[in-house]
Amino acid sequence: MLPSEFAALEPFSEWVLESERDRYSKRLASSMEEMQAFYDAAFPLLEQASDHLDKFPLSELPKQERNLLLLLFSLVNVSFPVEVWKQARVPDSGAAYMDLVVEPKV
């Protein structure tokens, strides 16, 4: 599912999600332990993965590379709970919601 150099992230392939709505929903449905494990595996590879993906034009990413990028979008999403919140939800956000209804295609 992912480029072979990033095989270590295969166990986290459920984080390869098409939309921000999917990524945010999965974040809300995940425990801190699950997000921490994903973060601990993916964050150290972020720089290397970006270098790898930058060898391709964004509009012509091969399937595995595209999956890797979607996985990194999820990493961005869980970075907030892991790095600052210590919880899945945004603190002080209560019942507020905000839907991303348009996002750039990759």
Added chain:
Amino acid sequence: MPHFAKPEAGSWTENYPELGTSPVNYEDSIDPAYYEAEKEAIFKKTWLNVGRVEQVPKVGSYFTKELAVADTSLVIVRGKDKEIRAFHNVCRHRGNKLVWNDYPGEEVKGTCRQFTCKYHAWRYNLDGDLTFVQQEKEFFDLDKADYGLKLVRCEVWEGFVFVNLDQNAQPLKEYLGEFAKGLEGYPFHEMTEVFTYKAEIGSNWKLFIDAFAEFYHAPVLHMKQAVKDEADKLFNVGYEALHYEIHPPHSMISSWGGMSPPKDLTIVKPIERVLRSGLFGPWEAPDIEGLDPLPPGLNPGGHRAWGNDSFEFFPNMTLLIWKPGWYLTYHYWPTAVDKHLFEANLYFVPAKTARERLKQELAAVTFKEYALQDGNTLEATQTMLKSRVVTEFPLCDQELLLRHLHKTVADYVKEHTDAAQ
């Protein structure tokens, strides 16, 4: 001791003596009758930004805009002559909504050669002319020329499509005035990659503008967004803008931008350090024409520490331009005295590489984390204002734009009411 110079009048607020300095009454945000007056006096009279030219790229491209606050729905379409027009979204036969899909209240977009009413198949061309009537001979002296779609004033400034329900309104550019003139030439047309957020907010529309027209709240409400040492520092320093300016009915706040990039990398989150992006956007500007030099309307205070300018185009559009070369808009669409639809659009130069796209993703996700905190506060404010336990609220010098907004609304409502008497 202020960190940045204030005007000779002694404060930003006193620089505009017509605003006064006394506490402000928020009855305008809870009184249903006042809301009805705003609809007539403001939303049916002023220029409203409904989108951008990129949303109607070719002949026949269209989108609808629900304007509950003006009791109508519009369809915006690019005609055969490439002109963009706006029409009331109503069939002239029996008043059915002309353009919609399964749910009449939902906005739609697409491309077509003509509009056909799904009730009795009356057709209109892209210019709004009635071109076909089903069983035309059954009607009585019907002249199709008399039954074109109802046109709405529609003008474009720098790619932003505005409408005005008042046929006698002054031209758009005249209305937008000094601020818009000062922004002309900014490369909005290069920033076509869009993230659009929508939310229903349980507050009066003006209260969300209030929340985004001052940054005094940022070190407090958003304290947990920063790492602890930085949060403590921000809280102790508080917030001061670089510059404020008012050209009625519009206003602006100019702010510093220490996080883009930060002098001290330890104050930002690890993901920001790696991706070199965050709330203030990607730290490096895109390689396009038009950002250096910037149009004269940006950074009006001429500060070296400048980070962004936020323009409040009355009544309901915020245009916020960030130093690193991207911008965002907020729109607040009232649906009731205590409810509105909030829309935020983030506009970037299209990413060419995955790394550029990741920077944008981080900026967009960060925006949402902040905006959720802002949005959640408003419902609490609305309910307590409604209690009328407290009716007068003091506003500080960093809340100048709020004072201006509520006064401007009051002026419009009063003028309209006086004229009606």
